[in-house]
Amino acid sequence: MTLVGVEGVVVEVQADLEPGVAAFTLVGLPDKSLTESRDRVRAAVVNSGGEWPQKKLTVGLSPASVPKAGSGFDLAVACSVLGAAERIDPRVLSDIVMIGELGLDGRVRPVRGILPAVLAAADAGFEQVVVPESAAAEAALVPGVSVLGVRSLRQLVAVLTDEPVPDEEPEDQERPDPLMAGLRDLGGGVSTGMSGGPGRCDQGHDLADVVGQHAARTAVEVAAAGGHHLFLEGPPGAGKTMLAERLPSILPPLDRQASLEVTAVHSVAGLLPPGRPLIDTAPYCAPHHSATMQALVGGGPGTARPGAVSLSHRGVLFLDETPEFSSKALDALRQPLEAGHVVIARSAGVVRFPARFLMVLAANPCPCGRFSRTGDRCECPPSAIRRYQARLSGPLLDRVDLRVEVDAVTRGELTAAGARGETTATVADRVRAARERAAARFHGTPWRLNSEIPGRELRGRWQAAPGAMDEAERSLERGVVTARGLDRVLRVAWTVADLAGHDRPDAGDVALALQLRTGVPRGAPMAIGAGV
Template identity: 50%
Template sequence: MGMGRARGVVLVGMDGRLIEVEADIGQSLPAFILLGLPDASLRESQDRIRSAAKNSGIELPARRLTVNLLPASLPKSGSVLDLAILMSAWAADGKVTGTEGIVFLAELGLDGRLRPVRGVLPAVAAAQTAGARTVVVAEANAQEAALVPDMTVLAGTHVTQVAAAFATGPLRSRLRDVPGLDRWSTDPVPADSVTTSAGLSSFTSGGAHSTAVCADGALDLADVHGQQEARFALELAAAGGHHLLLIGAPGAGKTMLAERMAGILPPLDDQAAMEATAIESIAAEPQAVTQLRRVPPFQAPHHSASMAAIVGGGARIARPGAVTRAHRGVLFLDEAPEFPRHALDALRQPLETGKISLHRAAGSVTYPARFQLVLAANPCPCGLNVGSGSRCRCSVAQRRNYMARLSGPLLDRIDLQIQVDRPRSAADALGPPGESSAEVRSRVLAARDLQRTRLAPWGIATNSEASMQLLTGGLRLPGAATTHIDAALDRASISLRGYVRVLRLAWTIADLLASDRPGSDEVDAALQLRQSADRR
């Protein structure tokens, strides 16, 4: 009897923390002591582990087993440490060896099966950052774990396979007939893939595994007939990473336009794809993630969604909300004035900072939340207040109160506010389709390339990220181009934040026109697209 060690990872928000698992078997009455601030779900692992060991035929000794999870001051939760605890206990009993530097990430079934867990991708990435080079996961998590480059991933379906890989002495002989597993890979089996004699499929992940592209199932913009101004606004928003508000009567096409936003955005680069996939790994069901997400995510919560569902929440460590699941993509709020006012105003922080900080009694977490916000709203409660031919019967107070649910500080952060009118004739509604998403995306990609080249010295990639210091410094426009927005700022008809957003939008218009820099026409057009938002 002695000490045994293994490693695991727990997630605090998006951050993975490497956990050193120590096990000691003492010469006293049987007991299972778990130290290191485990929560209730982690304490339940004691019974799972003893049952899994017994049913696999490799029982733990009837002695006092003390397991310590380091660092002891970090609260720990979940079932992801099940396998690491069992391997450390077997190491303490002398049944296995060589587990000290290995990271084990799997939940145990009572029969010894290895069950998948959430968050394997960020957990493996955290293990790699901490210096680990080998992880053991359930076979259902193997594809996800292999998305982290330069990590050796061992995948099994039962704990006896893991025991056989590290067995020593009589146990090695006893487990020599454990059936092997088929080789696993996201691509055809790589040259460096091998199968260990213990029956675990072993491979080193690399670039070939890390660049899988998800199928693009986005809706096509060609489905939208007419609506030239709104289509242009959508293209502008996609090209520069701007936020967008669409106001119009029911049936005008606001939702159709918004749902096609993700289809004209550029595919995610390596860093953004890893971030978006890691979020999906935490938020989705276990084993749902098999390849990197290259298509920008699109989230459209219902207007009955709670604040916790939108920004994140939970009783202990807060879970990610829609703003985080939309990271590097689009968050669409249809019928925006129907959302709770406090939930809408909670968007103001992530719109500015690109992240959301959530504080709970058990601790605080920060999730990434850099998304493009698209809002759609009717002009009044009945939705019919649309010009001289309006059949709206809402009172002035009702209209004012309805739109006042979108607070001024929130609207001040939205670059584009567009009126979407219903088709005025059958010819408009049933005419030939407009450009496809592929055609629009080609212009968006060209505009993004111009931005990336121009903004690279400042470490940013899109016009929406340009700061006031940059726009009034290194990218300052001549006075003749900014005459009208300077006057609007002097009259206080736009805020300083609005001034900056007009300049950002003007640069995007210039990029779509392949101009070196915006002139007065581009700046005036940007101001016109912005003015209605500033008047509210």
């Protein structure tokens, strides 16, 4: 098996022995790591008690037009060689897919991309798959496939030849995945920002920990219910990061299809934690502001790898200190924000990674972070403030549905009785109910969330109540919002209506959506129906 993005491609491995000077030739567009498998496979076969054929050996990988990469071919190459040498009946090998790297001692080691590889094998009609024992649970997620997990080449040969299977001691610990180092090199300090493994934020984070910030809490709830992108602007220590970290906890659990998509991406990236083969909660990814364009959207030297936008697929991508990111990296986000996927073109072909995520941007109002409407305490000259705020381009911000100013928390708010707000569980229930209303409305369509609805459908099938959009349309005439922004106001209004239990957005829902879209003035009242 080889990987093209998060899609697996079935590769047939054939071996041929001919009289002549002993040599080992590997053909079929192998990369360097696959070419080096010749020495790994030879040592593994010999150290597993086998005899290496002293003839001219040719191993072919087909289809020959598809580039092959990685060490996951080792197990299949070894068995094809043993089949050519008649150590194993070749007919037994014809209907089995084998995935795994071989150590020099013959042990079978895990590789990245097991899940998408097995999915491709099942789609191609294969029913038997051999994988490293430590990856058997991941492979078993695919229905209709019989999975055999082995610890060594010796064990596999015994199974295929109906001999007694030797007992092999498991490795004491999982070896570190070398791809992690590659991601760090690729990302210039990128971090997944995940606690407890990919797919979940720290479960100890509760939305009730956020003091005050009623407008920002409302925006976070609307973002979660409709999948809307969010921009939080405020001074350091106001709670922007706290809000972003708690957003994944109010998102509903992933359904089966979304879980497989997210798990496949993390499997390709080599980031699945041991003992957790399926990711069923929304992932959370928070790259450092020094991350490169390749770290955010994917790519890098050699085999293209998923970036932060793909690692946060079906979850939350948090860009803290957004103006500190390079403009090139931020501008690269436009395509995945619109399309829901990333396309990376290479000379060897085109790779596509899924990237449908909820983006949260956070920024200080100025370089020193103390700028306010009154200008008190800010030490930055006006030109520095303008340059700092200009780092966020208009086209990027135009794709963000919700914009909220996060005020600094006052002493009175911190010490007030009952300062804690609603808990994560309470808000998550409302978000789930709102998403269920949207799902019922979109039944029979390819869309799941209000944020995904095309503008033409909004203006046709799902209009607001008569007269509800009048103020928003006047904002368009005054240049407060763009035509695309007007569609986004209507999308947000539908989410507000779903949270409030309305059949369609009324004037109040649209007014709140317009506030959230254009930026909420400090101190402005904000409520969704009677529930917030």
